[in-house]
Amino acid sequence: MSKRGYISRYLLILRRLKSKSYTTYEELLSYMENQLDYLQMQDDRLSMGISKRTLQRDIHDIRNLFGIDIEYSKSPKGYFIQQTEAENMNFQRMMEAFDMFTSLNLAHDLKPYIHLETRRPQGTENLYGLLHAIKNRCVIRFTYHKFWEDDSSIRTVEPYALKEFRNRWYLMAKDKKDGYVKSFALDRLSLLEITISTFTYPPDFNVDNTYRYCFGIISPSDEEPQDIVLSFDPFQGKYINTLPLHSSQQVLINNDDEFRIKLRLCVTYDLVMELLSFGDNLKVIEPQSLADDIKTAHKKAYSQYQKA
DNA sequence: TGAACTGGTTATTGAGGTCA
DNA sequence: TGACCTCAATAACCAGTTCA
Numbered sequence: 442m443s444k445r446g447y448i449s450r451y452l453l454i455l456r457r458l459k460s461k462s463y464t465t466y467e468e469l470l471s472y473m474e475n476q477l478d479y480l481q482m483q484d485d486r487l488s489m490g491i492s493k494r495t496l497q498r499d500i501h502d503i504r505n506l507f508g509i510d511i512e513y514s515k516s517p518k519g520y521f522i523q524q525t526e527a528e529n530m531n532f533q534r535m536m537e538a539f540d541m542f543t544s545l546n547l548a549h550d551l552k553p554y555i556h557l558e559t560r561r562p563q564g565t566e567n568l569y570g571l572l573h574a575i576k577n578r579c580v581i582r583f584t585y586h587k588f589w590e591d592d593s594s595i596r597t598v599e600p601y602a603l604k605e606f607r608n609r610w611y612l613m614a615k616d617k618k619d620g621y622v623k624s625f626a627l628d629r630l631s632l633l634e635i636t637i638s639t640f641t642y643p644p645d646f647n648v649d650n651t652y653r654y655c656f657g658i659i660s661p662s663d664e665e666p667q668d669i670v671l672s673f674d675p676f677q678g679k680y681i682n683t684l685p686l687h688s689s690q691q692v693l694i695n696n697d698d699e700f701r702i703k704l705r706l707c708v709t710y711d712l713v714m715e716l717l718s719f720g721d722n723l724k725v726i727e728p729q730s731l732a733d734d735i736k737t738a739h740k741k742a743y744s745q746y747q748k749a
Numbered sequence: 750t751g752a753a754c755t756g757g758t759t760a761t762t763g764a765g766g767t768c769a
Numbered sequence: 770t771g772a773c774c775t776c777a778a779t780a781a782c783c784a785g786t787t788c789a
Contacts, residue, residue: 447754466777492756497779513778515764754787762779769772 450491450499451507455522455536458511463519466493507535564610564627568603571612571627574635575600578642580617582634585625596625599640602648604658611658613648622651624658656687657711664707670726673700677722686715701726713738 450473457472458464464472473491500511500520509532513520524532567583574581581600586593598614601622605611610627652658654666670693673681678700682692687704694701706712708731716723716731717738725732 494756494758495754498755501779515777518777750789752788755785757784758782760779760781762777764777765775767774
C-alpha cells in the first residue's frame with residue numbers, strides 16, 4: 442500500500458476523533474470504510490476496507506509520529522483527543538495540510554480544474570532550525586536582505602518567537618547590534634547559523650503583549666495605541682464583519698447605508714497600506730491625522746493618471 | 750529483492766462490574 | 770472491601786502481500 446494510503450487513514454482517524462467526543466473501534470472502522478470509498482482511493486485494497494489490527498497500529502503511529510494524545514476511556518468506551526488551545530491550533534494547521542495533501546493527490550487527473558497560487562512564501566526551510574534556537578535559547582546569525590536596500594547584512598540576534606502574518610513567517614528577535622526587538626521576514630533570511638552561545642530570555646517579553654495593538658508585524662517604538670474609526674460601504678462591510686481586521690474590532694453601525702467599526706491600534710505602515718487597499722470602499726472617520734494620510738495617498742495616486 | 754505494510758493470532762494488561 | 774470475572778485495548782510475533 443502506498444504512503445498516500447496510510448497518511449489518508451491518519452487524516453480520517455484524526456478527523457473523526459476531532460468531530461466526536463468518544464469513538465469506538467467499530468465506529469471508526471465504519472466511518473473510514475465509508476470515507477475511503479468516498480475518496481475513491483486508487484488502491485483496491487483500501488476500497489475493501491481495513492482491519493482492526495491496522496487501525497490499532499494507525500492510532501499507535503499517530504501518537505508516536507505526531508505527538509497527538511489519543512486517549513481511550515473505558516467508561517464511555519471510546520477514543521478521544523485531549524488538547525490545549527495551542528495544541529489545537531497546531532492540530533488545525535496540520536489538518537489543513539493533510540486536507541491539501543489529500544486533495545492534491547486525488548486531483549492529479551483534475552489539473553484543468555485546480556489552479557494553484559504560483560507565489561510561494563520562502564524561508565520556511567529555516568523554521569525547524571529557528572524553533573530549535575528559540576527553544577534552546579541559542580544566539581543565531583544570518584544574512585538579511587531588506588527589500589528597500591541593495592546590499593545584504595549579517596545579523597546576530599537573540600531569537601524570541603516566530604509569528605505568522607498574511608502567509609509569511611517572521612522571526613521576532615533582539616538585534617545584538619542595537620538591542621531592539623525587531624521582526625525579520627523568513628523569506629529575506631538566508632545562511633542561518635545557530636551558534637553555541639546562549640542568552641537569557643527576557644522575563645518581561647511577551648509576543649502577544651508586544652503586538653497587542655499592532656495590525657501586522659511592525660511594532661511601533663513608543664507610539665500609544667489610538668481609537669481608529671472606519672466606515673465601509675455595506676458590501677465591503679460583509680467581508681469585514683466575517684473576517685475582522687483586528688481582535689479589537691467593534692461594530693458601531695451596521696445597516697443598509699454603512700458598516701462602521703472601531704479599532705484600538707497603533708498607526709503603522711502596514712495598517713495604512715491595508716486601508717489604502719480598500720480604495721473608495723472605505724472612509725477613515727478618526728483620527729483626523731490618519732484620514733489626512735489616506736487622503737494624501739489617494740490624491741497622489743490620482744495625480745499619476747492626470748495628463749501632464 | 751529487501752523493506753515496509755498488513756492481517757491474524759495470542760498473551761498481557763487494566764478498568765469496570767459483580768458478588769460474597 | 771477485596772477477590773474474581775469480563776471485556777476490550779495493547780502489543781508482540783509471524784506469515785503473506787505490496788511497494789520502491
